[in-house]
Amino acid sequence: MTSPTEATAGGKPALVEARGVGKFYGNVPALTDVSTAVRAGRVTCVLGDNGAGKSTLIKILSGVHRHDRGELLVDGAAVSFSGPREALDAGIATVHQDLAMVPLMPIWRNFFLGSELSRGRGPLRRLDVAAMRATTRAELLRMGIDLRDVDQPVGTLSGGERQSVAIARAVHLGARVLILDEPTAALGVRQAGVVLRYVARARELGLGVVFITHNPHHAYPVGDRFLLLSRGRSLGEYGREEIDRAELTRLMAGGSELDELAHELDRG
Amino acid sequence: MAGTTTSPAPAPAAGVPRAPLRVRVLRRPEVGALVAALAVFLFFSLATDAFLTPRGVASWLESAALFGIMAVAVSMLMIGGEFDLSTGVMVGSTGLLTGVLATHAGVNLWIAVLASLAAALAVGFLNGLMVTRTGLPSFIVTLGTFFILQGLNLALTKAVTGQVAVQGMTQVAGFWDARWLFGSSMAVGPAVLDVPILWWVLFTALCTWVLLRTRAGNWIFAVGGDAKSARQTGVPVVRTKIGLFMTTAFAGWLVGMLSLFGTTTVQASTGVGVEFVYIICAVVGGCLLTGGVGSALGGALGALIYGMAYQGIVFAGWDNNWLKAFLGAMLLAAVVVNTYVRRRAETAGAASTEHTDPADGGGPAEGGERG
Numbered sequence: 001m002t003s004p005t006e007a008t009a010g011g012k013p014a015l016v017e018a019r020g021v022g023k024f025y026g027n028v029p030a031l032t033d034v035s036t037a038v039r040a041g042r043v044t045c046v047l048g049d050n051g052a053g054k055s056t057l058i059k060i061l062s063g064v065h066r067h068d069r070g071e072l073l074v075d076g077a078a079v080s081f082s083g084p085r086e087a088l089d090a091g092i093a094t095v096h097q098d099l100a101m102v103p104l105m106p107i108w109r110n111f112f113l114g115s116e117l118s119r120g121r122g123p124l125r126r127l128d129v130a131a132m133r134a135t136t137r138a139e140l141l142r143m144g145i146d147l148r149d150v151d152q153p154v155g156t157l158s159g160g161e162r163q164s165v166a167i168a169r170a171v172h173l174g175a176r177v178l179i180l181d182e183p184t185a186a187l188g189v190r191q192a193g194v195v196l197r198y199v200a201r202a203r204e205l206g207l208g209v210v211f212i213t214h215n216p217h218h219a220y221p222v223g224d225r226f227l228l229l230s231r232g233r234s235l236g237e238y239g240r241e242e243i244d245r246a247e248l249t250r251l252m253a254g255g256s257e258l259d260e261l262a263h264e265l266d267r268g
Numbered sequence: 269m270a271g272t273t274t275s276p277a278p279a280p281a282a283g284v285p286r287a288p289l290r291v292r293v294l295r296r297p298e299v300g301a302l303v304a305a306l307a308v309f310l311f312f313s314l315a316t317d318a319f320l321t322p323r324g325v326a327s328w329l330e331s332a333a334l335f336g337i338m339a340v341a342v343s344m345l346m347i348g349g350e351f352d353l354s355t356g357v358m359v360g361s362t363g364l365l366t367g368v369l370a371t372h373a374g375v376n377l378w379i380a381v382l383a384s385l386a387a388a389l390a391v392g393f394l395n396g397l398m399v400t401r402t403g404l405p406s407f408i409v410t411l412g413t414f415f416i417l418q419g420l421n422l423a424l425t426k427a428v429t430g431q432v433a434v435q436g437m438t439q440v441a442g443f444w445d446a447r448w449l450f451g452s453s454m455a456v457g458p459a460v461l462d463v464p465i466l467w468w469v470l471f472t473a474l475c476t477w478v479l480l481r482t483r484a485g486n487w488i489f490a491v492g493g494d495a496k497s498a499r500q501t502g503v504p505v506v507r508t509k510i511g512l513f514m515t516t517a518f519a520g521w522l523v524g525m526l527s528l529f530g531t532t533t534v535q536a537s538t539g540v541g542v543e544f545v546y547i548i549c550a551v552v553g554g555c556l557l558t559g560g561v562g563s564a565l566g567g568a569l570g571a572l573i574y575g576m577a578y579q580g581i582v583f584a585g586w587d588n589n590w591l592k593a594f595l596g597a598m599l600l601a602a603v604v605v606n607t608y609v610r611r612r613a614e615t616a617g618a619a620s621t622e623h624t625d626p627a628d629g630g631g632p633a634e635g636g637e638r639g
Contacts, residue, residue, distance in 0.1 A: 085502075096500065098496070098497065099497070100496075100497040100500035100501050101494070101497055102489065102490050102493035102494040102497050102498065102560065103493065103494065104489075104493045104556075104560040104561055105489050105490065105493055105560070109486055109489070109490075112486075113486065113490055113497075113498070113501045113503065114490075114498070114501035114502035114503045115501075115502070116483045116486055118483060125482070126477075126481045126482055127481050127482060127483065127485075127486065129481070130284075133284045134284050137284045137285075148285060148287075149285065149286070149287045150284060151286065151287055151292065151295070152287070
């Protein structure tokens with residue numbers, strides 16, 4: 001286990017750091033005293049069962065909710081986001097489970113949706129289609145995604161490919177910190193593998209990644225640090241060298257539920 | 269666009285592969301309407317003598333033009349995921365308002381024309397505001413607007429003029445100038461084409477450009493395809509939708525002016541019942557009722573099919589009740605085709621994720637990939 005102060009070790013402050021943050025909904029504590037740090041080129045996995053507080057933590061990091069307790073720091077300076085736009089301006093991009101994509105629209109139109117490139121002025125101001133198509137293609141290739149045809153509707157892509165396009169979009173729009181909300185939850189094993197490869201790729205590109213999942217088998221291959229949550233509290237944050245996959249699984253499942261989970265996992 | 273001096277196609281586009289032409293053509297929503305329009309054209313060209321004569325062509329183009337302007341606007345709205353039943357009656361309202369202001373209130377004709385434009389845009393704005401603020405289906409909201417306008421058209425026209433139509437437009441100062449703009453004809457080769465056809469072509473071109481080549485067009489597809497995703501990416505959903513309702517109201521005003529100055533009179537019942545024809549034209553043109561798919565050109569083609577069938581049936585000497593049966597059949601065929609195409613577009617991805625084999629078990633194979 002590491003103490004919060006270790007997050008700032010090594011000179012440079014973390015991209016984003018939470019120090020003992022907490023959140024109440026009315027009188028109900030949704031999150032209590034959680035600390036973690038996200039560094040460039042590192043993947044922080046947030047693990048926990050349903051209701052563990054994962055969503056609340058993301059919402060605080062992505063500016064949807066404001067924390068009531070503790071401190072949130074970006075590049076070492078305390079912040080309090082008043083909305084997702086502010087978090088985005090600070091370089092914190094969130095890829096939600098529903099991906100914010102329009103299935104019937106072409107990939108390149110989705111890629112630039114809400115941030116379209118234009119050229120010309122006045123009434124002749126128009127979309128710079130050539131540049132958008134070229135950029136989409138280039139950004140996807142940079143993430144290692146080779147889609148033959150950027151004109152095809154997003155709906156024709158597989159679940160993993162769609163996630164990957166969403167990740168590439170966030171990276172292109174200037175994300176330094178990428179929050180991935182259960183990107184592998186709805187996917188089959190092979191598709192989940194595809195997404196994990198892009199998580200690794202984002203890390204190689206120097207982004208700080210927050211990877212939310214309830215599957216330790218998805219977290220372990222790509223994670224550098226593992227934050228375990230249970231019922232709104234931290235069960236501790238571990239470095240990769242401090243914990244192995246079996247221990248991670250055991251901690252996540254916790255006590256009596258372990259047998260059931262082990263049984264479930266053994267079937268494969 | 270004509271008149272553009274900037275050189276198109278910068279260098280980076282060269283490296284982006286495109287799907288084969290065949291695939292790209294088939295992906296266009298108006299392909300079905302184009303094929304159907306060609307079939308209808310060939311059929312009446314062969315089945316009747318009058319259809320291909322200059323006068324015949326002018327007559328079905330003219331029929332198509334007035335419906336086409338509205339169908340294009342309704343298509344845009346439908347792509348944006350909404351519906352407007354007050355479109356037909358808007359034609360009557362704007363024509364009546366202009367006529368009554370000019371003939372009974374002594375208002376300058378051009379001011380009357382602009383006043384009815386302002387009124388139409390206000391109704392469109394209110395339609396959009398109510399739909400976006402209440403979250404009610406636009407079907408219900410615009411059904412209300414439809415009945416309000418229909419009632420006002422009859423009641424106010426009767427109260428002010430004592431009749432159910434506007435008379436005496438030709439005596440109003442400036443009528444012939446306005447008629448030049450909205451109701452004249454011109455010789456094009458052997459045919460005499462009415463000016464509404466020109467308006468139709470211009471409006472279709474403008475809407476096509478907006479849809480495919482502007483940010484607003486991108487937003488229209490997005491709000492119709494998935495409003496939640498659109499909002500998450502920062503698209504101004506409310507503004508886009510209100511703009512679309514104002515566009516259909518504008519088209520209603522334009523058709524109202526074309527009718528008023530083309531025929532010199534407007535009945536208080538003008539436009540009632542044709543709102544469904546516009547919707548049929550849009551759907552036949554490839555618009556999806558649930559939004560997100562369609563084109564302005566498709567709506568125009570839908571109206572062209574309607575115009576050709578309307579006049580073709582007259583030329584063939586058939587009972588014109590066949591027109592309705594034909595329209596209904598076209599609508600059903602179009603809906604089936606559109607639904608099939610959309611399902612293919614939306615579920616192809618889901619189908620490919622199903623190929624994953626759960627028997628692979630355990631964790632992902634990437635376990636040892638870390639460097």
